[in-house]
Amino acid sequence: MFENLFADVDTIARHRDGPLFDERHRYLLHCASVGATLHTQRNRARALLRLAMSLPADVHGQVDAELLRHLISKHQPPVADQTAAGLLNIGRPWLKFIGWWHQPEQPIAFPEVLERFVVWMRDERGLTPCTVEQWRYRTANFLRWCKEAGRDLKSLEPEDIDAYFVTYGAQRWSRISAGHIARMLRVFFKHAASTGACSKRLAGSILCHRRYRLETLPYALGWHDVQRLINTATGSTEVDVRDRAILLLLAIYGLRRGEVAALRLEDIDRERGHIRVWRLKRHQPQIYPLVSSVEQALTLYIETARPSVAQAQVFIRTRSPRVPISAPGIYDVVNRRLRSLGVQAAHLGPHALRHACASKMLADGLTLKEIGDHLGHRSAASTSIYAKVDLAGLRQVGEFDLGGLQ
Secondary structure, three states: OHHHHOOOHHHHHHHHHOOOHHHHHHHHHHHHHOOOOHHHHHHHHHHHHHHHHHOOHHHOOOEOHHHHHHHHHOOOOOOOHHHHHHHHHHHHHHHHHOOOEOOOOOOOOOHHHHHHHHHHHHHHOOOOHHHHHHHHHHHHHHHHHHHHOOOOHHHOOHHHHHHHHHHHHOOOOOHHHHHHHHHHHHHHHHHHHHOOOOOOOHHHHOOOOOOOOOOOOOOOOOHHHHHHHHHOOOOOOHHHHHHHHHHHHHHHHOOOHHHHHHOEHHHEEOOOOEEEEEEOOOOEEEEEEOOHHHHHHHHHHHHHHOOOOOOOEOOEOOOOOOOEOOHHHHHHHHHHHHHHHOOOOOOOOHHHHHHHHHHHHHHOOOOHHHHHHHHOOOOHHHHHHHHOOOHHHHHHHHOOOOOOOO
């Protein structure tokens, strides 16, 4: 490995003879297997050698963030702040890979009550793993707050639940999130009461605020801003070529960020002019005609910019490790470029492009049924939000030319 990274004999010997050779070597091989570039591997090898020389023999297997920062700060000669940040970013995943990272777990309060609730959700209610995990996490947060506040489930009062929303949730949750958590806690207290863990009157004391269907306006970008956004990715770098294809998929097909991240190479059929999208909420594929601008952008990325990796997903991270981009990564692509343009909107992520796509179709005279089919909605009710916009604004949007995006 080191012979492939360095040409100088003394440098190679220093890396081979340095401490923790096997641990460093295994991790570098792993990084190479997921597409790390030669330049990145050289920098990583240098950083790993520095870190290995700093690690005392008695801390193997129990390094945490505080200790790692301390060791880096004591490095001789002292390193610059930017170098220290790089060592931290390289050291953490390396130590996790070799099993030496110590991540203290937050204590679980009332573990038996929480476990019974999880088993009930999974085995009796048949909730999806995603829902079970999300509700477990939120319930654990509430139980931990109870423990830290000196409150016991047996003697818990409705006023204590109110205090949780006021002291813990006020700075953390939006109005909608608070409503979701209130409904979740009501289910939890019903179950806990059935096992004798708390009072039966707690569940009924939780009153969720009323939400009206279609109470909020859609947060679509103006089509002019969509065009400006796509024009930020006209360069020839790997980042620009990849991001242009991503932005076109979001704007023209109104895809969700997870649907773009999940797109695979075999889903693009250039011979037949089709693209196959796995609709996350319908749990089934949907076939679209491959619009020429999207086809050109995808072809350019796949044939000239996409790294040679084993993964079947279309879009790959531009930094090591060279693995498929995640749904949050798709969000970052859009958010970063919108912020650079100074766009002012309530939401600056991929869903704003999905709304923009729907609003543009509505302005162009398509019916809600046609828009819903295009967006992969399961019901017309999901599409009706796009009808709640100012007609004058729609007429103004309708004057925009797609400018080659069709």
